[in-house]
Amino acid sequence: MSSFADPELMQDFLTESGELLEQLDQDLVLLESTPNEPELLNRVFRALHTIKGSASFLALANLVEVAHAAETALNAARNGVFVPDRRAMDLLLGAVDTIKRQFEDIRAERELARPDAALCAALSELGEAGPAHESGPGHAGSGAPQAPAQSAGSPSDQPPAPIDDSPAHAARPAPLAEPAPERPLELGSGKAELFDFLLTDARQALDAIGPMIDSLGRAGAVGVPTPLIEQAEALAKSVEFFGLTDMAALARALAALEHAPRRLTAAVTDAAAGVLGELRAHASALSARRVRLAKAEPYTAALAAAAADAHDSLIRLDDPKAAPQEPPAPAPAGAAPAGAAPAGAAPAAAEPEAAKAASASGPTPAGGSGDQTIRVEVGRLEALLNLVGELVLQKNRMGALTRQLGSSSGVTQDLRETFTQTSGALDRVTSDLQLAVMKTRMQPLEKLFGKYPRLVRDLARKLGKDIRLVIEGAQTEVDKSVIEELGDPLVHLMRNACDHGLESPERRAAAGKPAQGTIVLRAQHESSYVSISIADDGRGLDRDRIRAKAIEKGLYTPEQLGQMSDQDVDRIIFAAGFSTAEKISDVSGRGVGMDVVRANIEQLKGTIDLGSAPGKGCTVTIRIPLTVAILSAMMVGVRDQIYAIPLAAVTEIVRPEPAQVQTIRQRRVMRLRDTVLPLVDAHALLARGGAAQPDQGRAAPAEAPFAVVLQHGSRRMGLMVHRLVGQQEVVIKPLDGLGRRSPAISGATIRDDGGVSLIVDPSRLISLAEVSPQD
Amino acid sequence: MPQTTSNASQTHATARTGPESGASQGGDQLQLVTFGLGEEEFAVDILSVQEINRMMSLTRVPQSPPEVEGVINLRGKIIPVVDLRKRFNLPASDRSEQSRIVVVEVTGRVIGFIVDRVSEVLRISSKIVEPAPAMVTGADSDFVAGVGRLEDRLLILLDLPKLFAKTGLTVGAPALAA
Numbered sequence: 001m002s003s004f005a006d007p008e009l010m011q012d013f014l015t016e017s018g019e020l021l022e023q024l025d026q027d028l029v030l031l032e033s034t035p036n037e038p039e040l041l042n043r044v045f046r047a048l049h050t051i052k053g054s055a056s057f058l059a060l061a062n063l064v065e066v067a068h069a070a071e072t073a074l075n076a077a078r079n080g081v082f083v084p085d086r087r088a089m090d091l092l093l094g095a096v097d098t099i100k101r102q103f104e105d106i107r108a109e110r111e112l113a114r115p116d117a118a119l120c121a122a123l124s125e126l127g128e129a130g131p132a133h134e135s136g137p138g139h140a141g142s143g144a145p146q147a148p149a150q151s152a153g154s155p156s157d158q159p160p161a162p163i164d165d166s167p168a169h170a171a172r173p174a175p176l177a178e179p180a181p182e183r184p185l186e187l188g189s190g191k192a193e194l195f196d197f198l199l200t201d202a203r204q205a206l207d208a209i210g211p212m213i214d215s216l217g218r219a220g221a222v223g224v225p226t227p228l229i230e231q232a233e234a235l236a237k238s239v240e241f242f243g244l245t246d247m248a249a250l251a252r253a254l255a256a257l258e259h260a261p262r263r264l265t266a267a268v269t270d271a272a273a274g275v276l277g278e279l280r281a282h283a284s285a286l287s288a289r290r291v292r293l294a295k296a297e298p299y300t301a302a303l304a305a306a307a308a309d310a311h312d313s314l315i316r317l318d319d320p321k322a323a324p325q326e327p328p329a330p331a332p333a334g335a336a337p338a339g340a341a342p343a344g345a346a347p348a349a350a351e352p353e354a355a356k357a358a359s360a361s362g363p364t365p366a367g368g369s370g371d372q373t374i375r376v377e378v379g380r381l382e383a384l385l386n387l388v389g390e391l392v393l394q395k396n397r398m399g400a401l402t403r404q405l406g407s408s409s410g411v412t413q414d415l416r417e418t419f420t421q422t423s424g425a426l427d428r429v430t431s432d433l434q435l436a437v438m439k440t441r442m443q444p445l446e447k448l449f450g451k452y453p454r455l456v457r458d459l460a461r462k463l464g465k466d467i468r469l470v471i472e473g474a475q476t477e478v479d480k481s482v483i484e485e486l487g488d489p490l491v492h493l494m495r496n497a498c499d500h501g502l503e504s505p506e507r508r509a510a511a512g513k514p515a516q517g518t519i520v521l522r523a524q525h526e527s528s529y530v531s532i533s534i535a536d537d538g539r540g541l542d543r544d545r546i547r548a549k550a551i552e553k554g555l556y557t558p559e560q561l562g563q564m565s566d567q568d569v570d571r572i573i574f575a576a577g578f579s580t581a582e583k584i585s586d587v588s589g590r591g592v593g594m595d596v597v598r599a600n601i602e603q604l605k606g607t608i609d610l611g612s613a614p615g616k617g618c619t620v621t622i623r624i625p626l627t628v629a630i631l632s633a634m635m636v637g638v639r640d641q642i643y644a645i646p647l648a649a650v651t652e653i654v655r656p657e658p659a660q661v662q663t664i665r666q667r668r669v670m671r672l673r674d675t676v677l678p679l680v681d682a683h684a685l686l687a688r689g690g691a692a693q694p695d696q697g698r699a700a701p702a703e704a705p706f707a708v709v710l711q712h713g714s715r716r717m718g719l720m721v722h723r724l725v726g727q728q729e730v731v732i733k734p735l736d737g738l739g740r741r742s743p744a745i746s747g748a749t750i751r752d753d754g755g756v757s758l759i760v761d762p763s764r765l766i767s768l769a770e771v772s773p774q775d
Numbered sequence: 776m777p778q779t780t781s782n783a784s785q786t787h788a789t790a791r792t793g794p795e796s797g798a799s800q801g802g803d804q805l806q807l808v809t810f811g812l813g814e815e816e817f818a819v820d821i822l823s824v825q826e827i828n829r830m831m832s833l834t835r836v837p838q839s840p841p842e843v844e845g846v847i848n849l850r851g852k853i854i855p856v857v858d859l860r861k862r863f864n865l866p867a868s869d870r871s872e873q874s875r876i877v878v879v880e881v882t883g884r885v886i887g888f889i890v891d892r893v894s895e896v897l898r899i900s901s902k903i904v905e906p907a908p909a910m911v912t913g914a915d916s917d918f919v920a921g922v923g924r925l926e927d928r929l930l931i932l933l934d935l936p937k938l939f940a941k942t943g944l945t946v947g948a949p950a951l952a953a
Contacts, residue, residue: 390851641835686837733853735836735846742837748846748853756834756848 013054014103015375020047021103022450024096028089029453035084042227045074049234051099056194057241063102066115068197070095072127075204081127088126093454094119198238202283205235206276209254213276216269224257232257235279247282250275378480381441388430388437389630389731395430396728396752398423434630442477442626445523445532448487449474452494452521459498466505466516467498473523478530478626485604486532486624489597493534493620494519496593501536501618511615513537529606529648530626535619541612543569553578567714570610574598602763605631605646605746609713623648633730633749635757636708637723638682642757644730644749645719649762651711653724670707670718679707679718680769686742686760712763719765728752732759744768803901807923809930810877810890813865817890817931818897818923825878825885827893830870844889849878856887862938881935897930899923904932 027044034040052067070092077084084092098119102112212228236251254275257268402423405411449471460467478486502508502517509515520535543566550556550572561569572578573594601608606624625631625648633644634653656670661679663669668679681704707718730749735741735758746761807818808827833845833856842861846853856876860867873892878885907919918938923930 393851733851735853738836738839738843738846738855741839745836748834750848750851750853754848755832756846756853758834758836 017051025454026450029457032089062112062114066095066098069120069123073123076127205231213272250279388434393750400752441480444475444477446474468518470520476523489600492597497536501538529623531623533621537617540614540618635725636721638721644757644759649710651709654707677718681720710762712766715766807897809894811892819933823879828876830874854885859888881939
């Protein structure tokens, strides 16, 4: 068991089952609040079942054990034996957590942790509570899957491993058209351990399928129920794993009914019933550790014909399910190999995919939709994005050349126009390409948000609070790198809202609020930005305490605080090392909180803002660019240098008249409409604190005439620059290896003329200007 | 091994002055790129040199170390450029037609430095290289790997990693004191 299967298979398993696990987390929490939702229950069951199936394929016995126990419990819930309550949910979530830990083990290439026996026992008990199945759950409950089936025997004589013998495997049913002999069951040692699970599974599946097949023949029955298809398919996969190809063929024949017409003829229903009977016979032979060597061609052929009727017109090249299913399982010898090969040759690749499709698409058959996605290594997308970045730079240079050409006299009018047109076309194509490539990297925020229902649920229980989480706009898409960077800050903010934001139910009641607190997590697009807000209806920020703490920590003097607006006081929580939590809980409050959040967000070129109303609640709003690689910038000239300012921070550009400019306490300010705007010289600000930068023999130019109005949150300032160059899409380049530089420089970029421009960080620029008065 | 840096770089040097090409490590031969600063002549191992460019306009970075003259765009990559005169505490001089930016790879990083002129590619025997006299290897001069004694002049061989370790060209941005 310690030596893992093909690492690639394992990776696929981790990826696909990992997604299912995350979905499970979400669905289970949802199930807790809506326990009577059969569709949801089914979805949870299917997800677990798929994970278990893939795990047993990879012989991960410890994982299968816990998944099986959870599945047993869920099956009982599906049969209405019990209604999932909190305790049941704790157990089920516990099982999911166990599987998650085992995933970590796989990633670390460790032996899988054994599941907690008590957990498995409790889950199995849930499953046994009702009349679900006589023997099945018992096996799982007893925990150890050691069932020593038939001693593993010599592998030489009988069934070769089913995984790697595609042609033989597909062709085998034909020559075996004999009455129904049986032979002893032989299993590899790894599989013997799992055999009990198979038996339970098969029985469950057949018990579930039975009534459905009965109802097929009834008057008024329309179509084949999806669960039947799913069950049959799942059964086919598990028996195939054990090398029981005949049985798998039977089950697949049933699954092929998916493509049958809505009205079934009597012949078809009879055949289906026949196949079911045959499967049952197989199953009982298995219980006796015998393999029934039989095939049921008459039945399966009838089924196949029925399916093919309707199916012919449905086959689509892009439908991965079409290939394995089209020649219904034990196809008449000869026709099979081509069609059946994929199922045998690449079971790991095909099966989890198919299983995923089945579980993801829920009640609608997955057949019609087809598989329109492929998985691409992130590295390739990154390379593509880099190349596009270079292309954008070249395009910009081309634009600059075109403008030059327009003003030069040595070119004919014709050439000039052609050039301008070509350059314009290149511009459009490049922009489209850039957008298209960026879109390939976009992912819905749901990837992040999906984790929060579980987080909030657990926190609520730990804190003894009643919290409702409302998520809006989870479909909003942002760049992959943004999603990755956003994870930690958002978790932190969610924890804050749960721990500090919302009051205990008693306090809420005393304040005349509903006992249940609400957190609204909302995401939406705003031009090239996405804004994410986390709003709670709790107590809001306690400004008095923030002031007291700020003085205590020596961050501000009482005089400074006296001059601050309420909003500025709120923002103090973003200062380093600031935390008002009175006691350190294990939920939040280690004092490294909000400043780290702010730093993370600003690293993404985003902004974070706060709105708080005492007693009513607090809203934290994050705005981040959709992508972190390309930036819309305003290029400005400061003396002989050109800097790039992120356009998002620029609200306007004005040319102050001397009469508008005043000096207040040694700071220059201008009156801009109804507000007073501090003015800071860009060159002095950037050079401050650093070594004097000689101006390369040039006399200091005249005073900068333009004020670029920068806004960050509620803070504003006018940055005085000499020239306005224009707006450009720039590609952000790292500026490493300099040792030291102004903190207000966040990176560099290459201009359309090939020169290098530094990108300034507006928020730090504003902070820098506020720290000490202008010299 | 000779005292010069042996930072092997796959990129070939584009110095046009040297007629011959090939490995510099052949036996006791050293293949060097030599350049001048003021009256002095310096040399670095040819394998660490990526290319030699004419002067181009530099973008100054506020508050960077004093010897960092600025950054340039090297085919889409932004690299820092050091003024070697400032690094050696030589008096500043105007750039001329002869001024060059020598681009080298040092311990995995690409750095450019400005020199007054690039002279030639030279093949010398390691036998004529002597350790730098103790007098000149002060606290701030251990970047001198050795001195090559030619017929009519002296060649100062530079140890590039040591040369740039001292300039503080390290990765990482300073944090903002909020």
